[in-house]
Amino acid sequence: MTRTLDQTTQPVFRAEGVTRVYRTGAVEVHALRGVDLALREGEMVVLLGASGSGKSTLLNILGALDTPTEGKVFFRDRDLTRASDRQLTAFRRDHVGFVFQFYNLVPSLTARENIALVTEIAKNPMTPEEALERAGLPDRMDHFPAELSGGEQQRVAIARAIAKRPEVLLCDEPTGALDSKTGVQVLEALAQVNADLGTATVLITHNADIQRIAERVIVLADGRVVRDEVNTERIAPSEVSW
């Protein structure tokens, strides 16, 4: 499962001088301060950083869930910062899959239906069954989220994210709410998808051990990229523990 990083591969994402300022009343919070970044096809990147370093903000902006105050974000050649709300919605629908820390499943829908929520509007989706199979949870399709364990819920969320065959998978602390054993299962599922489908994957974590499964590690601090390096000695998710 090791793959050498090919610097010539086309970047999927390109961020140039991305700044994000939140204003609440009189207070201004600089979540990002001029971030430059490129993400290539099929790459598995870990975003590392302390709480408040701007990881989630960056992920949200890459995924068009949020817009930068300054700077530009390109998805291939498209400037996302100049896209309309409608175009951003279409972009999310067709190209990006999200996995959140707290799974964000719709509680009133079964596992299969939560995935159908996406496959019904995607252009070229796999079946919910296939997505669940790939996420390693083929036999819990008709269970409601409340009937599933945390790890199982997160694997449903991964199945939901990959069902549309996205080019990019954005995962915000997918193991943050899980114990080590279940967390490893989730990481394995993500790595498998990355290997099988070639989906570029960005994974946020503040667990330093997890970085060792990535091809590249980007470290954020105080809204800036402080380190961006290629991981020379990758390990398999099963070797991770915390």
Added chain:
Amino acid sequence: MRALDRKLLRDLRRIWAQTLAIALVLGCGVMLLVAANATQRTLVDSKRTYYERHAFADIFAPVTRAPVSVVDAVAAIDGVSRAEGRIAFYAVLDIEGMVEPAVARVVSLPEDPSRMLNRPLLRHGRMPDPDAAGEVLVNEAFGRANGLEPGAHFDGIIGGQLRALTVAGWALSPEFIYTVSPGEMIPDERRTGVVWMTERAAASAQNMDGAVNDITLTLTRDADPRAVKAALDRMLAPYGGTGAHDRARQMSHNFISGELQQLAALATYLPPIFMLVSAFLVNMVLTRLIALERTQIGLMKAVGYTTAEIAAHYLKLAGMIGVVGVVLGGIIGWWLTDGMLFIYQEFFGFPYLVRDSGAGPMALAAVLGLATAVLGGARAVWASVRLNPAEAMSPPAPPRFSRGAADRAMAWLQFRQTTMMILRSILRWPGRAAITLFGVSASVGVLVSSYFLFDSLEVLTDSVFTQSNRQHMTLTLAQSAPEIAVSDALTLPGVLQAEGGYGVPVRLIHGPRERLSALQGHFPGATLQRLVDDGGLPVTLPPQGVVLPEMLARDLGARPGDMLAVELMAPPREVLELPLMAVIAQGLGQEAHIAAPALFEAMRMAPRVTHIHLLADPAAMDTLYEEVKRTPALAGLSDWAEVRRQFDETVSENLLTMIVIYTIIGVLIAIGVIYNAARIQLSERSYELASLRVLGFSRAQVGYVLVGEMMLLTVVAIPLGWVLGTWFAEGMTEALSTDTVYIPFAISRRTYAMASVAVFLAALGSVLLVRRRLDRMDLAMALKARE
């Protein structure tokens, strides 16, 4: 089915009780709209068909006596389609087995009744044999009420003679859908009837060979009724014409139109209240649901659903609530329509009902009901789906409480902390508190504006029976008589007091406006029949000039001080110029009044009477009835004691049912509002309330926070409801008042109290129902489930 639609159905199932509560409120509005509209349309269509098939006349022109040949001249008037002359009069009847005398309108039947105007519909038996002088048709209700099967006999004083009559059959007529004796208000099927006799028999009895005393006609499509009436009046004046009038002044038609007008008012007034409240409720519930599903909305956006798709999803939910309301209301409304038609049918006795399909009212109700729910939901949806996805997925900022003047006041008052929680919650969510206040006060308002009808009725009854008509009986003379007739009446058995009255048909003219009416001359010192205003106070007539009831004065555009031309439509047939001295508010009747001495002075004649009011010894009534039945000079009589008895019976029969129906409809609003507000309250504050329990507060103390807020709002809303109800009631009196019956505006303290108690109990019941959930709350779960 799409995943989102599945979510929709499951959401609905989860909040089914709240959905049902809103749907019931909306359903009430839909039900009233459908039932009142469908009933009204059915009755209007049935009436129109009945009128058309039975050639109900457009214009009626009574005369004293005119040669038959005048009918052809009338038919030649431009705009007249068909004209017919007939003989019509009132007669006192003696029915075997009935102590009181009955009164009938007698109408002649032409040789060939199959083509006549105002054609009776034979229901039972056969038409009278033209060669058998005594054979008559009676109206079905009268025949049934008195058991007058074909072949039965009864006596009538006709043309001053007692004549034996034989029933040939029973009939219905568009002219007599509603039959009351002149001067009475409610129909009495037993004592008031219609008798059709052959023209030959009527003519010979009334000494009217070759003559008629009543002309009726239909108009061509493009006729000008005013021009036709004017031409008729000119033509018939030499024959004692008392003024041609159209259907508006025809007793039966007028009454039915009034009823239909009231139904239309019902359809207009109440449904909007229910719809407005349901719109607010949908908004309240959806706002909460969306707040709970904030992260789900964020997720839907993240995976690529458009704002429009998400908005549509929640609006569908609002729409589903609307659908449930419309379907429930539509079904109950349809069923209620049948019930209402059954009651009206008992009363009117249309030969057939042209049942409105109900599609029109149903479609209207569906559109309005769905629009109500969707518009109510739209505000909630609009406010929430615009959030950007990242923001939507992060938990909402905690509500901002700040210390204001109200807080300092509360602190100064040293309220307990739980009381502070109640008050602060109201201040923090003023919008929701306002919706709750509005809903509960609307509930009180609907009840006040329903119950007040009984107060109005009481005032009306008191005014009619206790203040105006204190006589036991009123005798109507066949022809006016000198005042001495009053003294003669005193000699009748059992009579304790007798008073005369004089009435004459008139045309009141003020500038370009004119109205047909009657002028009542009141003798000074009369105590049995008095003129009273709508407050029940006797009106002292000025020595000169006329007094008009409000509605008539308004129609004529006349004000006190104006001169009125009063054209007497009976001998001496002069036009008197009389000043309008005062305008009075009057509950019943639309007649002009004058002091009798002033009238006779203006007419330059000795005082005469047309009716005599009697006060009699109740023990001697039977003997008095016997005597009256044999008095040939009478055209009719009103038995006020009997009218009162009938009236009370009708009212008390329906009173309880009506109160129950009104109460159910009215408190449904309070239940819908309080139940939903309390459920939302519980859902929003479960964390807070569970924390209190964890801290050691008892169930009762925690329940107090929930119940206290709702009941505080209820108590504040009740006086607002009184104001709202008073305002509705004022509108209703306007809408329900017809040409002949003015509904007095009166609301008793009992009405306010009943409405308040009903709503208070309904609110308490609803909030206690929600409180029970508090007892079942899993403390650990509630504390974990912080959104």
